[in-house]
Amino acid sequence: MLVKAYAKINLSLDVVGKREDGYHLLKMIMQNIDLYDVLKVDEIKTGIQICSNNRYIPSDKRNLVYKAAKLFIDKYNIKNGISINIDKNIPVSAGLAGGSADASAILKVMRNIYTPEVSDKELSELGLNIGADVPYCIIGGTALCQGIGEKVTPLRPFRNHILILIKPPFGVSTAEVYKDLDISKIKRHPNTEILIDAVNKSKLEMLSKNMKNVLENVTLKKYPILRKIKSDLINFGAVGSLMSGSGPSIFAFFDDMVKAQKCYDNMKTRYREVFITRTI
Structure with a gap:
């Protein structure tokens, strides 16, 4: 099976x-x-x-x-x-x-x-x-x-949205990230209600502009290359970019497959694990 x-x-x-x-x-x-x-x-x-x-x-x-x-x-x-x-x-x-x-x-x-x-x-x-x-x-x-x-x-399915995903050549310990997280120092939290509304309305730009992962406070500080990856993805036309979980994978949504393909082709010359895929 x-x-x-x-x-x-x-x-x-x-x-x-x-x-x-x-x-x-x-x-x-x-x-x-x-x-x-x-x-x-x-x-x-x-x-x-x-x-x-x-x-x-x-x-x-x-x-x-x-x-x-x-x-x-x-x-x-x-x-x-x-x-x-x-x-x-x-x-x-x-x-x-x-x-x-x-x-x-x-x-x-x-x-x-x-x-x-x-x-x-x-x-x-x-x-x-x-x-x-x-x-x-x-x-x-x-x-x-x-x-x-x-x-x-x-929630309502947020399917068929294009994204580029990049896994840098190192791993991250989830336990260590949470250990290093100081909740009292989190200045900006996700607005979950706005994000749920964006999901329900399938509004990609609205969702992309409001995505937030508080664990970036730890992982991006430890690995500055992740900030560069996010910046590069935005410069290639992504509508929004975020770290997944405790990292180090970074993804970005695109509203156009041509832009996504150009981004993928470029990133593939820099990183081994690059994926162009969709939400399901």
Whole structure:
């Protein structure tokens, strides 16, 4: 069985508080894009087997896909095992929820095979044990995500908008970014209500001008090249640019495919991981 696991971008990311256990409280708008990993899934007699075309992907219990499969097998007392081959296209450690997307895809596949009566809500609650992005990845599309990521409210689909995505040649630790974030020093927060209105009306320019990610306060300060990438994308005619998640990936929306293609062609000469894609 082949299944696609789609990357996400943040149309906004706000940190509105912090729990006593150290987890940050978030308010963000998430969006799937047409960039995906392909997972080949087969039932086996016992155990969990994982392999990938990417040598940086662990094949043991460190892998979120392994954790998802193990969690599902234990939760629902599944007797059989599973073999998973991950054809990795989503950049790693990029702020695109690649690992969470793969984990959620496996949870949905195993649900469909073994326990079709399990709801998305129950599956999301299970997935939250793996990572905060997993509940969103199970629902997908365009959504408002709150809490630590577990409260997912679907929005009107913001589909078919062109974007360029650039992953610089380094990764970022999400835990380190949140650790370095001082909530009291955030001067400007996203106006989530305006962004939701822009999504509902499918107004690209309105959304692009109001996109905001408060984690840029940390990551862009540490990696100045990201500011240059954003500036270059705007100079190529993008209507707006933003960092996704904790970074380092930067994306920009375009209202014209010709401008987007020119930008892509230029950026591809500078960076290895450049994608021209759309929201879905």
